[in-house]
Amino acid sequence: MAASRRGRASSTVLSSLPLQMLLYLSGTYYALYFLATLLLAVYKSQVFTYPHSYLVLDLTLLFLMGILEAIRLYFGTKGNLMEAEVPLAASLVLTVGGALLSIYFLLWQTLVLWADSALSAVLLALHGLEAVLQAVAIAAFDS
Numbered sequence: 157m158a159a160s161r162r163g164r165a166s167s168t169v170l171s172s173l174p175l176q177m178l179l180y181l182s183g184t185y186y187a188l189y190f191l192a193t194l195l196l197a198v199y200k201s202q203v204f205t206y207p208h209s210y211l212v213l214d215l216t217l218l219f220l221m222g223i224l225e226a227i228r229l230y231f232g233t234k235g236n237l238m239e240a241e242v243p244l245a246a247s248l249v250l251t252v253g254g255a256l257l258s259i260y261f262l263l264w265q266t267l268v269l270w271a272d273s274a275l276s277a278v279l280l281a282l283h284g285l286e287a288v289l290q291a292v293a294i295a296a297f298d299s
Contacts (some may be wrong), residue, residue: 170296171236175289179232182282186225189275193218193261200267210266221257228254232290241297248290255283 228250235244262276
């Protein structure tokens with residue numbers, strides 16, 4: 157009986173359900189964000205005078221952000237489910253990079269439409285919430 161109690165006490169689950177749900181939501185939202193931003197870039201290039209070099213820069217950063225987001229979500233999910241600090245810390249660092257790219261698309265891209273602002277603000281809010289939950293999860297795993 158004492159052995160089973162010790163086994164239960166040592167098998168405490170530390171992974172964060174809110175973080176896992178937010179990672180899933182963020183992955184789904186980013187897929188929609190990517191498609192909407194890509195369509196907005198096509199729209200802006202057709203309707204407005206959009207310099208070709210800036211269009212290439214914006215699209216390159218969008219695809220770079222997509223790659224970064226896929227790696228970030230993989231490390232975040234892996235680190236949370238395995239209760240490992242290193243992948244979760246890597247995901248936290250990549251979250252900061254994703255947030256910086258979100259700020260670029262929110263404020264500094266060549267033409268910022270209202271839809272760009274709304275989409276990027278929601279993505280930035282998701283990154284902020286994830287960063288807080290990742291830091292809390294890392295602290296829980298460490299203790």
